[in-house]
Amino acid sequence: MDLKQAAQAVRENAHAPYSKFKVGAALRTTSGAVFVGCNVENVAYPEGTCAEAGAIAAMVAAGEREIAEAFVIADSPDPVPPCGGCRQKLAEFAATSVPVTLATTDGTERLTTVGDLLPGAFGTDHMDRT
Incomplete structure (x- = not known):
């Protein structure tokens, strides 16, 4: 399945009556x-859910834990x-090198990585006291 097409299609299902920003x-x-x-x-801001969080929740609910690529x-x-x-x-489910494509509906795309999006991410190594 093409990630771009999948993201475009699900975007149409967004529930964004307040911001109109799907x-x-x-x-x-x-x-x-x-x-x-x-x-x-x-309506009770900020109780909404982001698209990325929804996709991650679906992934985890299906028993998966490792992202190889993302498209927004x-x-x-x-x-x-x-x-x-x-x-x-x-960052919880993807290596820093995992590619993330950011796109607009008019076709502009920018390729980045999880590590570039969140340098110095908080991780499990920060919790290690040994």
């Missing part, structure tokens, strides 16, 4: 499976990066 995300795991998510807003798309003038929380969520 976002779609697609993740490919190391097994080759693809998981998608879209933003889901809630939104209708914005420039490719939109994940929020800080979603950068940390991606």
Whole structure:
């Protein structure tokens, strides 16, 4: 499955009645499976869910734990990066070298990596007291 097409398709399902800013995300795991998510807003801000978080939740619910590639798309003038929380969520399940494509609905794309999105990420090594 093509990540771009998957992200574009799920973006259309976003629930964004307040911001009108629909976002779609697609993740490919190391097994080759693809998981998608879209933003889901809630009138009680900030109780919504980001597209990346939704895709990660679907991945984990299916028993997968390792992201190999990610694609995020939104209708914005420039490719939109994940929020800080979603950068940390991606870092939880992806190596720093994992490619992340950020895209706009008009076709502009920017390739980056999880490590470039979140340098100095908090990780399990920060919790090791031995």
